[in-house]
Amino acid sequence: MEKTIIIQRYNPEQDQAPSAKRYQVPFDHSTSVLDALLYIQQQLDPTLAFRWSCRMAICGSCGVMVNKIPKLGCKTFLRDYPAELTISALDHFPIEKDLISDMAVFLDHLQAVKPYLINDSQNTEPHRQTPAQLKKYQKFSSCINCGLCYAACPQFGLNPEFLGPAAIVTAQRYNLDSRDQGKAQRMPQLNGKNGVWACTFVGFCADVCPKQLDPAAAVNQGKVASATDMLISIFKP
Amino acid sequence: MNQPKRSDEPIWWALFSAGGVCFAMVIPGLVLTLGLLYPLGLLPEAAFSYSRVQQLLQSFWGLAGLAFAGAAICLPLFHAMHRVHHGLHDLKLAKGPLAKVLCYGLASLLSAVAIVYSGIIA
Numbered sequence: 001m002e003k004t005i006i007i008q009r010y011n012p013e014q015d016q017a018p019s020a021k022r023y024q025v026p027f028d029h030s031t032s033v034l035d036a037l038l039y040i041q042q043q044l045d046p047t048l049a050f051r052w053s054c055r056m057a058i059c060g061s062c063g064v065m066v067n068k069i070p071k072l073g074c075k076t077f078l079r080d081y082p083a084e085l086t087i088s089a090l091d092h093f094p095i096e097k098d099l100i101s102d103m104a105v106f107l108d109h110l111q112a113v114k115p116y117l118i119n120d121s122q123n124t125e126p127h128r129q130t131p132a133q134l135k136k137y138q139k140f141s142s143c144i145n146c147g148l149c150y151a152a153c154p155q156f157g158l159n160p161e162f163l164g165p166a167a168i169v170t171a172q173r174y175n176l177d178s179r180d181q182g183k184a185q186r187m188p189q190l191n192g193k194n195g196v197w198a199c200t201f202v203g204f205c206a207d208v209c210p211k212q213l214d215p216a217a218a219v220n221q222g223k224v225a226s227a228t229d230m231l232i233s234i235f236k237p
Numbered sequence: 238m239n240q241p242k243r244s245d246e247p248i249w250w251a252l253f254s255a256g257g258v259c260f261a262m263v264i265p266g267l268v269l270t271l272g273l274l275y276p277l278g279l280l281p282e283a284a285f286s287y288s289r290v291q292q293l294l295q296s297f298w299g300l301a302g303l304a305f306a307g308a309a310i311c312l313p314l315f316h317a318m319h320r321v322h323h324g325l326h327d328l329k330l331a332k333g334p335l336a337k338v339l340c341y342g343l344a345s346l347l348s349a350v351a352i353v354y355s356g357i358i359a
Contacts, residue, residue: 154327158326158327158329188240188241188243189240189241191241191243191244192241192242192243192244193241193242193244193246194241195241195244197244197246197247197250200323200326200327223247223250226244226247227247227250227251230243230247231247233243
């Protein structure tokens with residue numbers, strides 16, 4: 001059994017524009033899109049460039065557009081598609097080569113929200129946390145920074161300055177953590193016009209998230225947090 | 238990344254949210270009573286006489302009229318114009334503050350008319 005894989009090839013240093021190339025790939029019930037890409041690279045065309053690492057949906061490297069929907073290559077199976085499927089680099093990012101996109105913008109935005117625990121206490125004791133406190137942020141802590149939500153977000157497509165779903169999820173993840181004291185440092189980024197307020201609650205980020213962590217919910221909780229922050233700032237001398 | 242300026246969006250978002258609640262809770266009831274049941278003659282004529290409705294809106298020192306104008310007209314207006322404003326952005330038609338001034342300006346103007354008018358009736 002074989003399926004036709006149409007891959008958008010592009011080498012910005014040589015090509016005028018991206019072009020589609022067709023490959024015939026054998027498959028069985030367990031062949032993932034990543035397996036297919038590896039087959040093409042090893043058997044048919046060694047010049048094909050794509051990023052991958054863990055093969056088990058934890059590293060977040062193998063994000064590509066499969067039939068124009070952002071997917072992790074390792075978590076998407078040929079069996080679920082008709083005889084032909086089209087694969088291209090993630091939308092809304094510049095292409096480095098073929099299926100490799102330049103994620104620098106996303107990483108800048110992630111860095112801007114200080115995605116780490118901020119706690120100045122010099123206490124050597126472990127930070128104890130109740131199950132209820134853990135539950136508040138646990139869901140948002142499973143983000144693997146694959147960038148699928150950025151490829152899905154039409155607002156990020158219109159405005160690359162928008163912090164975007166994963167960065168806001170991560171900001172919320174630390175803001176909601178009882179051990180963290182950095183909320184005041186993160187809120188200015190969320191409060192700006194390119195923070196939570198650039199989101200129009202399309203919700204496609206939540207549909208494509210391979211970890212089902214509902215980035216749209218995180219962003220909208222961020223809106224409530226930002227509105228509260230504004231209200232407090234009005235009444236605080 | 239330097240610190241961005243605080244967005245004024247929470248104000249419009251709060252009005253949008255409040256308007257959304259009105260659209261979901263108040264407007265369907267109004268459409269049912271004023272748009273369907275009353276014109277079809279299924280409600281007693283006397284219940285909707287001018288003097289009775291005026292009396293109803295005057296109750297609580299005219300606050301009932303104000304609340305009605307707010308819930309049935311002003312807040313839904315802000316809700317709708319918020320959607321129009323963001324829709325224009327999505328269609329790449331809104332560049333700069335003009336669309337915002339026009340959208341929320343229109344909502345404010347019509348809201349003011351509704352409130353003043355509810356005051357005149359009451």
